[in-house]
Amino acid sequence: MSLTEEIRLLHAELAAARKADVQALASKLIESDFSCTRCSKCCRGAFGDNTVAVFPREVRAIMAASGKSWFEVVEPPEGEDYDDRGNLHVFEWVLRRMPDGDCVFLKDGLCTVYEARPHICRTYPFRLDSAAIESYDCEGAGRCPTCSSELVSLAEALIARRIGELEESIALLERFEPFGQGERSDSQYIVVHDSEGTKYVRRSADGHYSFCPGPGAGSG
Numbered sequence: 001m002s003l004t005e006e007i008r009l010l011h012a013e014l015a016a017a018r019k020a021d022v023q024a025l026a027s028k029l030i031e032s033d034f035s036c037t038r039c040s041k042c043c044r045g046a047f048g049d050n051t052v053a054v055f056p057r058e059v060r061a062i063m064a065a066s067g068k069s070w071f072e073v074v075e076p077p078e079g080e081d082y083d084d085r086g087n088l089h090v091f092e093w094v095l096r097r098m099p100d101g102d103c104v105f106l107k108d109g110l111c112t113v114y115e116a117r118p119h120i121c122r123t124y125p126f127r128l129d130s131a132a133i134e135s136y137d138c139e140g141a142g143r144c145p146t147c148s149s150e151l152v153s154l155a156e157a158l159i160a161r162r163i164g165e166l167e168e169s170i171a172l173l174e175r176f177e178p179f180g181q182g183e184r185s186d187s188q189y190i191v192v193h194d195s196e197g198t199k200y201v202r203r204s205a206d207g208h209y210s211f212c213p214g215p216g217a218g219s220g
């Protein structure tokens with residue numbers, strides 16, 4: 001499928017997501033019998049994959065709420081796509097974690113950026129795939145359902161997430177700069193593709209990240 005066709009389909013999905021019926025979705029969520037127990041396991045590293053992918057606008061919201069810098073909030077995800085200069089290419093960002101795997105914003109079992117937390121955190125353990133609800137393992141499933149106002153809030157958050165994901169994908173593809181496939185090298189450059197375009201990141205020997213002009217403008 002061409003990039004143009006992919007973008008056209010995403011626009012169609014976005015139009016449908018913007019018309020989604022919150023009450024109908026809330027009614028479907030009732031069947032999940034979900035109620036958050038505030039266990040915080042989804043934020044912790046000891047209970048499975050707690051990777052939280054985030055978009056630039058979410059990173060900036062967390063920066064504003066926490067006073068932290070870009071690279072104190074996120075880092076590039078792991079990946080296996082290399083260009084013909086051996087630079088790693090990845091998509092979007094992931095929240096930083098402590099050495100024990102816990103999210104850096106988790107403190108005493110509570111989220112310290114709760115009001116600015118990303119879409120994924122607001123909607124866990126659910127996500128929308130088109131109109132279908134997908135869910136992940138969570139100890140809150142199978143309990144008494146949350147009250148209807150909470151289900152409506154959850155439905156609104158799921159629709160907002162779906163819209164945010166589609167807007168992000170469209171903007172990313174519109175700004176995407178294709179690259180020739182290559183092999184892994186000792187390059188310290190990571191090329192991150194997101195809705196704002198192409199960002200070049202340098203990882204120093206001690207593991208610190210910084211933005212840089214890109215290998216074409218430097219020594220890479």
Ligand code: SF4
Pocket residue numbers: 042043052095103104105106107110111112113114117118121
């Ligand atoms: S941002 Fe908050 S809710 Fe999300 S994983 Fe981190 S501590 Fe948990």
